[in-house]
Every structure is written in structure tokens, then in C-alpha cells.
Amino acid sequence: MSTVVRDQSQELQKQLISGYFDSLSTANEDGKKVVYTFVPGNLTELIRAFDLLPVLPEINALQYGMRQKTGQFILDAEKAGHSEDVCTYVKADLGMIRAGNIGPTGKKLPKPDLLLLSYTGCYTFMKWFELLREEYQCPVVMLHVPYQGDGKISPAHRDYVVQQLKEKLIPALEELSGKKLDEDRLKEMLKLSAMAEDDLVAVFQSAKAKPSPIDAWFGGVYYIGPMFTAFRGTQAGVDYYKLLRAEVEERIRLGKGPITPEGDMNQERFRLVAEGPPNWTSFREFWKMFYDEGATVVASTYTKVGGTYDFGFRHDYTRPLETLAEYCGECYTNRNVPTRIDMLVKYVEEYEADGFIINSVKSCNSFSAGQLLILREVERRTGRPGAFIESDLVDPRYFSAANIKNRLESYLQMIEARRAGGHVSGLEVSP
Amino acid sequence: MNRAEIVAWAEANYLDLEFTAARRWLAEEPGRKAVGFLPVYAPAEIIHAAGMLPVGIHGGGDRIDIIRGDAYYQSYICHLPRSVVELAVTGRLDFLTGALFPSTCDVIRNLSGMWKVMYPEKYSRYVDLPQDFAKGVGGDFWTHELRELVHDMGELRGSPITEDELRKGIGDWNRRRALVRKLYAKRRDEPHNVPTDELYQLLRAGEIVPFEEFMTMAQAYLDVCDKDGRRPRDNARVIVIGAFCEQPPLGLIRTIERAGCYIVDDDFLIGNRFLTREVDCSGDAVRALAETFLNHTVANPIVYERDADGKKKLVGERLRAARAEGAIFSAPSFCDPALLDRPMLQAGAAREGISFISFKYAENTGQFQQFREQAGTFSDAIKLWGNV
Structure with a gap:
């Protein structure tokens, strides 16, 4: 395999994330308490305002997936009685615990002192932390974030979340940390969040340029890393996004395409929008299928699971608890199917995409249920063709490279035929 | 009415994917409306309070070929939604003015x-x-949601629902719940007199037909069970756990019982029994309905388990309450709530030394031999060696 090419912001991102895992590995020695929570609806600023450390089990699972180590964890969990039908993030996490809870960077992860069940956009979260509660014998705080069934967050729903923050979560964090909430500190952190969010949105919106200077899906998952893990509300996060934005703006100035693991991709032949998560176990192989064909993903929905910022939401430090509640409700998988369709249509049109691709993952009903209807609706409304690929998050048994590559190439050929005035229709791809 | 007549009535309604009884009720009076609801729990009494017909939507089971529904769902998603879509796109649900989709x-x-x-x-x-x-948190939220539903149901029928209508509607559902509980108690005490396939079809019919019709038939069934005594068999008493959303085919229920098991507790159509107490309708009925949900529901995977040991204790508690000898974990394929819960429940069963078996089904499963062998062996093992 060729040497991976990285720019400065990628190096910084890597340092931030690995440094964070280092801090987790010494949390016990450092006397730090640990809160496990989820990416959608993560309340990083609030957790860190108490000097607690967040741990995100999905991040551990996907990082292990990228290192091709989840297959055995999943088998171990299935041997222990977990169904082959359910979420592989959960099984990878449980397998990882059975293997000694060594984190993806090879260092031990601390046990949770609290499980913050931010119940946002995913039913499985509830079961996941009920299962982890049995593994770790530690307390759980359930934070119920109502789903956007009508495509909006109503004031009553926001108030419900705020009430839970006030009456359950904050007292639990105060008890765990031994500190009272310092609201001024929280506000300062939220100010920093909004600054970083501005830059992240600018980075994503840079993909409207032609050629796009970024890949908003494969590259995008690196960009969201700090924001969705532990660096929202920190100066380190602000600095990272400032640097990233400057690099991206420079790429636009130079007319460069996205950076890939093999260097710059300068010939942009196809502009695509992506719905759903990527596959993690064959992440680079999957990405290569795209950049080898000159296909750039110019907008993606997966990069909004930890917060949808590009339609205007920013953390508002003047209303700290309300803004956290609204943030939780805004996450992508907490949005109903019509809203998701609207988002995709907007992306296809505003980013002038040639089409869109849905990677439907077996593990995740929150994403996957309804995607075939989404495919048809987005095609109908935009007149642009969609492709449907099936794989999984971290279960390598469900990634069929040859089949996916073959179908992706066929799909791109179809787009070319369309440019030449040929017939257009959707394409469904199964492994 | 005798047992055969009641069961024939229930079966006819259960089998009827055209929802003839509901359509007939709608046709009897202009302006009547029906609102559907999906599993597991929806506050159907509010639909009833509006004078509309609540209709349980459980898909087409093994009685419909899925042709267009499969175009909406990937192979790794459970069967229920594709058959609900099949019913919808073939016009079978067009009599519904609305539908509720619970979380x-x-x-x-x-x-x-x-x-x-x-x-x-x-x-x-x-x-x-x-x-x-918490009363002032989740209680306020749920009260607000229910009030919005009351408002919407009023708009749907064309005039606001009054407090008296709400009290009456919820009161009717209290009577309904009490009757269903009586049926379940009767089956628990005399499973030979209340075969689960009959009880199941009766409850399925109850989710389609008008309230009074169900109450009459359910009471009649209870009465004939008292009179029409059957001889008990030396069957194993079992509880069936996990079939609360996508319903098993009737053949599977019959197979379990014919294999030598009496089902003495189950999760089938659990929405009918989700609230375990009557709602106090003397004051603010909506608030009372909300607070009853907060404090008095069955333990079910769709609701967060607050007790850290709750999952582990549950099977034992249910087993003892039903005086059962073993548990059958029977979940639909690809059912996240049932299958993610299962390891915790099984660990609890193992901790208490409770015998159990597990399998998966789909609502359209057509081959029952494997279930027959599994349930038959399980029953024999319980009878031969007890609950070990």
C-alpha cells in the first residue's frame, strides 16, 4: 500500500485524537472521572465544564473497524448470545470489553463512572447502555430527546430536555465531579463551539466550488472527528477548524480537488451526494473506488449525525441549556424521513451534484429503514439518479468489494451516459 | 353464543385483511372515521373518545404475498413494515383517516x-x-403529547373532544383493560380452557371491531370458558417472551401449544395490557392517563428500564406470577427491541436456573416443524426433569 499523504490539518487532527485517547488511558491515575455517551446529542461542553472526560463507544468501534479488528469482537459477542441481526457497533463494543477494554490506539480505556444515555435519533442507544450498565455496574442517566416527528423541535420538546438537564443530568454530573456547574465556564465553552462550528460549515460549504476542495464524506469523517468527539468547546478545537478552513480556502484558490490517501485528486469527473455512514472495515478501499473514478462526494448526511450546522444552528452561549437541548434535537438521525429527503434534495441541487449514493448499512435501522423510499423521492424531485449500495458499519462479513466496485462503476457510467443524453434510472446494489 | 361461534367470529376478523368489520362500521353512519395505530403501545382510548374507531395495524402476517412492500425495505429489516406498506399500497388501509406510529x-x-x-x-x-x-418532567412531556393528540383527534373528527368525552373514552378503555386482564388471568389459571390461539384471535379481532362488539364477544368468551370446561393435560406451563411487535403466525402459537406447552403468559398484542392499572378519570383524565403510563406499565423493551437489575429479574418475576415452568424467547428476525433485550433476559433466567429455549420467526413463517421439535423437546424436558 502506498504511503498515506496528509496535510497539516490532518496531522493536527491525528494528534488531537490520539492525545485524547492517551488522556483516557491515564484517566484513573490522573484522578479524572469518565462519562460514556453517544455522538448524536453529545453534551461535550457540559461534560467538560465539570472536568470530566467523555468516551464515545461508536468512535471506539469505528476506529477499531478502520483497523480491521472488529470482526473477531463481533464474533465473540455473538458467541456470548448477541444476535447476528443487531447493531455491530454494540457487538464490537461488547467484544472489545471482553478483550480487556483496550482502546483502538492500543491503550486501555477507563471504565465509565457514569453512562450518559443521550437518547437521540437511535433506539439501539437505549439497549446499548442497558447492556453496558450490566457490564460496568455503574449509574446511567437517561436523557430523552424527542424525535422530530413533525420535522421540527417544538418549544415543549426543548423544555422537556432542559428540564431533564436541570433535574437529572446536571445534579448527576455535580455529584460525580464534586463541583457545582460553573455557568460562566459553560458559556465560554459554548462560544468556542460556535466559532468552530462556523469554520466547519465553511469547510463543508467549500464543496460548492468546482472542483470541490474536499471530499465531504470520506474526507468529511476526519473533519468531524474533533467536533464530534471531545473538542467542541475547546480552544484546540477552534484552532483545528481555523487551520482546516484556511487550508481548504487555499485549495480553492489553487483550484485543487480533495486530498486523498494517495495525494491530490485533481480531476473531478463526478460530483456526488452521500446518504448514510461509510463502511469502516474497508474504508480506504471503499474511498479508493471513488477517487479512482474521479468521483468526489460534495455533501453527505453522515457528517451531520453529531450535529446539523449547515442550516443555521449554532450553539448559543446566551441560552446555554436551551441551546444544548436544541443541539440534541438537531442531529441528523433525529430528523424525520421527509426532512432527510429535503436535506438530500437541497444538497444535490445546491452542490450541483450529478447524483447521489446511498450506503445502506445493515446495522443501523435508524439510517436504513426508509432509504429505498428516500432514493425514489430524491430521484423524483431532483431528476438526478441515485445508487443504492449495501454494506455494514464494522462487520467485515457485509462488505463485498468486487460487487460494490462493479456497481459503482456501472452507476458512474450511467451518469456519463446521462450527460450524453441517455436514459436515466436508479440502480440498486447488493453485496 | 357457544365457543365455536365466538372463535369463528374472532377468526374471521383475524383473517380479514380487508377490515370488513371496520368498513361496515364506517358505512353505517356518514361522517364516521377510523384511525390506525401500530404496535407496541398507542393511547387508543383517545381515538375512541373522539368517537372514531381505533384500528390496530399488524401487517398481513402469513396471509398476504409481499409484492410491492419489499421494494420499500432491505432484506435485513424486519417483516412487519413491508407488510404494512403492502396493505397500504394495495388500498386495504384506505379507510383510515389517520395513523399513529408509536416510538x-x-x-x-x-x-x-x-x-x-x-x-x-x-x-x-x-x-x-x-x-x-418524573411527574414534572416526563409526566409533563407525556401530558403535553397526549393533549396534542386529543386536539388533533378533535380536528380530525371536526369538533373538539370535551372533557366528558375523554373521561368516558378512557373509562371505556379501563373496562376493556380489565376484561382483557380477566381473560389473561383465566388463561393463566386454566390454560386448558383458554387456548392461546383462541385468546389471541379474540384480541386481534378486538383491535379491528367497534368497542362494544369486542366487549360483548370477549365477555361471552369468558362466560363460555367457565361453562365449557375441558380436561387439563400434562403440558408444561411456559411464558413466551419477545413477540410484542411483529406478531407470530397463528401456526406458531398453535405449534407451541400442540407440542405440549401451555402458554400462560406472553407478549402478544401487549398494547392491550400495556397499562397495568385503570386510569383514574375523576379529575384531569389526560393527566391521569399520562401518570398511569409513568408508573404502571408492563416491563417492555420499548421503555427504558430504570432498575439496574430489572432485566435480570424480569423473567423470574413473570415466571412466578404465571406459575410457569419455563420460558420461550420468541422474537421476530431483525427486531432490535426484542433481540437486544434477549441476552439480558436470558442471563437473568440463567441466574435463577430457569429453563428456556429461543428462536426467531417472521410474521409469514410457514414451516413449523423446527419449532415443534424444539418446543416438544423443551416440554418433555420440563416434564421429565423439572425446571432445571
Whole structure:
């Protein structure tokens, strides 16, 4: 395999994330308490305002997936009685615990002192932390974030979340940390969040340029890393996004395409929008299928699971608890199917995409249920063709490279035929 | 009415995917409306309070070929939503003015949005059950949600629902719940007199036909069970856990019982028994309905388990309450709530030395031999060696 090419912001991102895992590995020695929570609806600023450390089990699972180590964890969990039908993030996490809870960077992860069940956009979260509660014998705080069934967050729903923050979560964090909430500190952190969010949105919106200077899906998952893990509300996060934005703006100035693991991709032949998560176990192989064909993903929905910022939401430090509640409700998988369709249509049109691709993952009903209807609706409304690929998050048994590559190439050929005035229709791809 | 007549009535309604009884009721009087609801729990009494007909939507089971429904769902998603879509796109649900989609799982949640896209002219609502159980937090939230539902149902029928109507509607449902509990108690005490396939079809019919018709037939069934005594067999008493959303084919229920098991507790159509107490209708009926949910529901995977040891204790508690000798974990394929819960429940069963077996089904499963062998062996083992 060729040497991976990285720019400065990628190096910084890597340092931030690995440094964070280092801090987790010494949390016990450092006397730090640990809160496990989820990416959608993560309340990083609030957790860190108490000097607690967040741990995100999905991040551990996907990082292990990228290192091709989840297959055995999943088998171990299935041997222990977990169904082959359910979420592989959960099984990878449980397998990882059975293997000694060594984190993806090879260092031990601390046990949770609290499980913050931010119940946002995913039913499985509830079961996941009920299962982890049995593994770790530690307390759980359930934070119920109502789903956007009508495509909006109503004031009553926001108030419900705020009430839970006030009456359950904050007292639990105060008890765990031994500190009272310092609201001024929280506000300062939220100010920093909004600054970083501005830059992240600018980075994503840079993909409207032609050629796009970024890949908003494969590259995008690196960009969201700090924001969705532990660096929202920190100066380190602000600095990272400032640097990233400057690099991206420079790429636009130079007319460069996205950076890939093999260097710059300068010939942009196809502009695509992506719905759903990527596959993690064959992440680079999957990405290569795209950049080898000159296909750039110019907008993606997966990069909004930890917060949808590009339609205007920013953390508002003047209303700290309300803004956290609204943030939780805004996450992508907490949005109903019509809203998701609207988002995709907007992306296809505003980013002038040639089409869109849905990677439907077996593990995740929150994403996957309804995607075939989404495919048809987005095609109908935009007149642009969609492709449907099936794989999984971290279960390598469900990634069929040859089949996916073959179908992706066929799909791109179809787009070319369309440019030449040929017939257009959707394409469904199964492994 | 004798048992055969009641069971024939129930079976006819259970088998009827045209929902003839509901359509007949609608046709009897101009302006009548029906509102559907999906599993697991929806506050159907509010639909009833509005004078509309609540209709349980459970898909087509093994009685419909899925042709167009499969075009909406990948192979790794459970069977229920594709058969619900099949019913819808073939016009079988066109008599419904609206539909409620409770927060059972992500599949039903997303189906609520699909419904909005597919049937924009129809009313549909996602019913987000509370996962916080404090009176002033989850209680306020759920009261607010219920009041919105009351408002919407009033708009749907054309005039606001009055407090008296609400009290009466919820009161009717109290009577209904009490009767269903009596039926379940009767089966628990005399499973030879209340075969589960009969009870199941009766309850399925009850989710389609008008309230009074069900109450009459259910009471009649209870009465004939007293008179029409059957000889008990030396069957194993079992509870069936996990079949609370996508319903098993009737053949599977019959197979379990014919294999030598008496089902003495189950999760089938659990929405009918979700609230375990009557709602106090003397004051603010909506608030009372909300608070009853907070404090008095069955333990079910769609609701967050507050007790850290709750999952582990549950099977033993249910087993003892039903005086059962073993548990059958029977879950639909690809059912997140049932299958994610199962390891915790099984660990609890193992901790207490409870015998259990497990299998998966789909609502259209057509081959029962493997279940017969499994349940038959299980029953024999219990009878030969006891609950070990």
C-alpha cells in the first residue's frame, strides 16, 4: 500500500485524537472521572465544564473497524448470545470489553463512572447502555430527546430536555465531579463551539466550488472527528477548524480537488451526494473506488449525525441549556424521513451534484429503514439518479468489494451516459 | 353464543385483511372515521373518545404475498413494515383517516415519516413515549403529547373532544383493560380452557371491531370458558417472551401449544395490557392517563428500564406470577427491541436456573416443524426433569 499523504490539518487532527485517547488511558491515575455517551446529542461542553472526560463507544468501534479488528469482537459477542441481526457497533463494543477494554490506539480505556444515555435519533442507544450498565455496574442517566416527528423541535420538546438537564443530568454530573456547574465556564465553552462550528460549515460549504476542495464524506469523517468527539468547546478545537478552513480556502484558490490517501485528486469527473455512514472495515478501499473514478462526494448526511450546522444552528452561549437541548434535537438521525429527503434534495441541487449514493448499512435501522423510499423521492424531485449500495458499519462479513466496485462503476457510467443524453434510472446494489 | 361461534367470529376478523368489520362500521353512519395505530403501545382510548374507531395495524402476517412492500425495505429489516406498506399500497388501509406510529423502534419511527411522504393527505403522527418518569418532567412531556393528540383527534373528527368525552373514552378503555386482564388471568389459571390461539384471535379481532362488539364477544368468551370446561393435560406451563411487535403466525402459537406447552403468559398484542392499572378519570383524565403510563406499565423493551437489575429479574418475576415452568424467547428476525433485550433476559433466567429455549420467526413463517421439535423437546424436558 502506498504511503498515506496528509496535510497539516490532518496531522493536527491525528494528534488531537490520539492525545485524547492517551488522556483516557491515564484517566484513573490522573484522578479524572469518565462519562460514556453517544455522538448524536453529545453534551461535550457540559461534560467538560465539570472536568470530566467523555468516551464515545461508536468512535471506539469505528476506529477499531478502520483497523480491521472488529470482526473477531463481533464474533465473540455473538458467541456470548448477541444476535447476528443487531447493531455491530454494540457487538464490537461488547467484544472489545471482553478483550480487556483496550482502546483502538492500543491503550486501555477507563471504565465509565457514569453512562450518559443521550437518547437521540437511535433506539439501539437505549439497549446499548442497558447492556453496558450490566457490564460496568455503574449509574446511567437517561436523557430523552424527542424525535422530530413533525420535522421540527417544538418549544415543549426543548423544555422537556432542559428540564431533564436541570433535574437529572446536571445534579448527576455535580455529584460525580464534586463541583457545582460553573455557568460562566459553560458559556465560554459554548462560544468556542460556535466559532468552530462556523469554520466547519465553511469547510463543508467549500464543496460548492468546482472542483470541490474536499471530499465531504470520506474526507468529511476526519473533519468531524474533533467536533464530534471531545473538542467542541475547546480552544484546540477552534484552532483545528481555523487551520482546516484556511487550508481548504487555499485549495480553492489553487483550484485543487480533495486530498486523498494517495495525494491530490485533481480531476473531478463526478460530483456526488452521500446518504448514510461509510463502511469502516474497508474504508480506504471503499474511498479508493471513488477517487479512482474521479468521483468526489460534495455533501453527505453522515457528517451531520453529531450535529446539523449547515442550516443555521449554532450553539448559543446566551441560552446555554436551551441551546444544548436544541443541539440534541438537531442531529441528523433525529430528523424525520421527509426532512432527510429535503436535506438530500437541497444538497444535490445546491452542490450541483450529478447524483447521489446511498450506503445502506445493515446495522443501523435508524439510517436504513426508509432509504429505498428516500432514493425514489430524491430521484423524483431532483431528476438526478441515485445508487443504492449495501454494506455494514464494522462487520467485515457485509462488505463485498468486487460487487460494490462493479456497481459503482456501472452507476458512474450511467451518469456519463446521462450527460450524453441517455436514459436515466436508479440502480440498486447488493453485496 | 357457544365457543365455536365466538372463535369463528374472532377468526374471521383475524383473517380479514380487508377490515370488513371496520368498513361496515364506517358505512353505517356518514361522517364516521377510523384511525390506525401500530404496535407496541398507542393511547387508543383517545381515538375512541373522539368517537372514531381505533384500528390496530399488524401487517398481513402469513396471509398476504409481499409484492410491492419489499421494494420499500432491505432484506435485513424486519417483516412487519413491508407488510404494512403492502396493505397500504394495495388500498386495504384506505379507510383510515389517520395513523399513529408509536416510538417502538427506529423502523416504526421511520415508517411514520414514510407515511407522511406516501400519504400527505392523511393524518399521521409519531407518538414519542416518555423515557423520563418524573411527574414534572416526563409526566409533563407525556401530558403535553397526549393533549396534542386529543386536539388533533378533535380536528380530525371536526369538533373538539370535551372533557366528558375523554373521561368516558378512557373509562371505556379501563373496562376493556380489565376484561382483557380477566381473560389473561383465566388463561393463566386454566390454560386448558383458554387456548392461546383462541385468546389471541379474540384480541386481534378486538383491535379491528367497534368497542362494544369486542366487549360483548370477549365477555361471552369468558362466560363460555367457565361453562365449557375441558380436561387439563400434562403440558408444561411456559411464558413466551419477545413477540410484542411483529406478531407470530397463528401456526406458531398453535405449534407451541400442540407440542405440549401451555402458554400462560406472553407478549402478544401487549398494547392491550400495556397499562397495568385503570386510569383514574375523576379529575384531569389526560393527566391521569399520562401518570398511569409513568408508573404502571408492563416491563417492555420499548421503555427504558430504570432498575439496574430489572432485566435480570424480569423473567423470574413473570415466571412466578404465571406459575410457569419455563420460558420461550420468541422474537421476530431483525427486531432490535426484542433481540437486544434477549441476552439480558436470558442471563437473568440463567441466574435463577430457569429453563428456556429461543428462536426467531417472521410474521409469514410457514414451516413449523423446527419449532415443534424444539418446543416438544423443551416440554418433555420440563416434564421429565423439572425446571432445571
